[in-house]
Amino acid sequence: xxxxxxxxxxxxxxxxxxxxxxxxxxxxxAAHGVDVSTTIFDWGSERYLDEGSxxxxxxxxxxxxxxxxxxxxxxxxxxxxxxxxxxxxxxxxKGFNQHVCKRPSYLFEGVRSPLRNYEGGDIDFVVYRQNxxxxxxxxxxxxxxxxxxxxAVQASVFTREATEAVVRPAFEAAxxxxxxxxxxxxxxxxxxxxxxxxxxxxxxxxxxxxxxVERLLVDAASMDLVRRPDEFDVIVASNxxxxxxxxxxxxxxxxxxxAPSTNINPDRSSPSMFEPVHGSAxxxxxxxxxxxxxxxxxxxxxxxxxxxxxxxxxxxxxxxEQLADAAxxxxxxxxxxxxxxxxxxxxxxxxxx
Ligand code: NAD
Ligand code: MN
Numbered sequence: 254x255x256x257x258x259x260x261x262x263x264x265x266x267x268x269x270x271x272x273x274x275x276x277x278x279x280x281x282x283a284a285h286g287v288d289v290s291t292t293i294f295d296w297g298s299e300r301y302l303d304e305g306s307x308x309x310x311x312x313x314x315x316x317x318x319x320x321x322x323x324x325x326x327x328x329x330x331x332x333x334x335x336x337x338x339x340x341x342x343x344x345x346x347k348g349f350n351q352h353v354c355k356r357p358s359y360l361f362e363g364v365r366s367p368l369r370n371y372e373g374g375d376i377d378f379v380v381y382r383q384n385x386x387x388x389x390x391x392x393x394x395x396x397x398x399x400x401x402x403x404x405a406v407q408a409s410v411f412t413r414e415a416t417e418a419v420v421r422p423a424f425e426a427a428x429x430x431x432x433x434x435x436x437x438x439x440x441x442x443x444x445x446x447x448x449x450x451x452x453x454x455x456x457x458x459x460x461x462x463x464x465x466v467e468r469l470l471v472d473a474a475s476m477d478l479v480r481r482p483d484e485f486d487v488i489v490a491s492n493x494x495x496x497x498x499x500x501x502x503x504x505x506x507x508x509x510x511x512a513p514s515t516n517i518n519p520d521r522s523s524p525s526m527f528e529p530v531h532g533s534a535x536x537x538x539x540x541x542x543x544x545x546x547x548x549x550x551x552x553x554x555x556x557x558x559x560x561x562x563x564x565x566x567x568x569x570x571x572x573x574e575q576l577a578d579a580a581x582x583x584x585x586x587x588x589x590x591x592x593x594x595x596x597x598x599x600x601x602x603x604x605x606x
Contacts (some may be wrong), residue, residue, distance in 0.1 A: 257320050258292070260293045261294045262293065262297070264327050266325070267326030267327065267533050270547070270548040271324075273593050275323070277549065277597050281568060285567065294308070306340060308344075312345075322527070323528070325528065325529075325533075329533065348523075350518050351518050351523075351525055354492075354514060354516050356380045358502030358505070362573065373577070376483060379426060384419070386409075409443070411447075411450055411491075420489055423488075427487040437491075439471050439472075450491065471490070471497075471498070474490075474494075474498065503530050510587065512531065513554055515527050544583075583596065584596060
């Protein structure tokens, strides 16, 4: 098979990790007889600073014909975060109906969790985050700017279609995994949108009698992800809560530098997008020391989505073996002192020889 992948390195460490990982993915696929051709798009904050927009006006149309989009991260110290996010990532996830943001959290053997007494494999859950609306809907505004009575309104949006679009695959995943789904909301305080969300979870649950549904408010869920992370299997959550809980899931599994992410268009009418959970990391950008493994694992999830499971499995196995190997290079976030490139070079040796 052959695939055309749109690659958007973006900003900061997004560029560093994508530069290192892109050839690794192409070469690994080739070693399995899968032909991947990539087209690099230099969209991001430098473009914004030069031309006034993160991507061209017809950006989505240019991406539409690709089999998948592979993104690094966006975010620049000189550009407000809401400009970078709303100028690139959100238009793509929303425009391509990438309703499902699936983010696994897995504690690999050889990686230390900041939580005591958890070993490789003990933390193993996946978050299904609603990805196109909720708290990240672009509904609201500011009025009376600069005056004493200045006001800002930010509305959340929950639709039946887009809620079901994430709840159903979460139930599917739970029925294929350990049969447990945790629904995380805040429906005591958000009595319209989130009670509606709970109603949809209850409706869909009728189609999955084998799945046990646990309901947690997001504050309690945050606590329990620290107290008993081993008891979670599949979590379904709104856009904001899923975003927050997956940084938590990343760090309890060792590092945000190991946390992959997918933005899935469930009916495959447009490309899906694959990226690490992390951002452009101002504090380490330019140093060449970012952990590339979140991006590598996002690549594995991309091949899995494309149906190239042998390539996906090879990549995941090589990452697991590298992390379990005390002599292998590792970056500072997981206790080593290796560079980004040293880690991907070591993986290349494992994957393509
Ligand atoms: P961040 O994820 O960039 O970094 C958080 C912390 O984790 C930092 O200390 C960073 O050094 C560390 N970290 C992250 N990835 C790492 C890696 N691969 N290896 C080693 N350490 C890693 O979050 P932030 O600092 O809140 O945001 C920085 C910028 O990124 C902001 O502009 C923000 O808006 C943007 N951002 C973008 C995305 C995205 O593009 N999807 C996601 C999150 C944040
Ligand atoms: Mn995030």
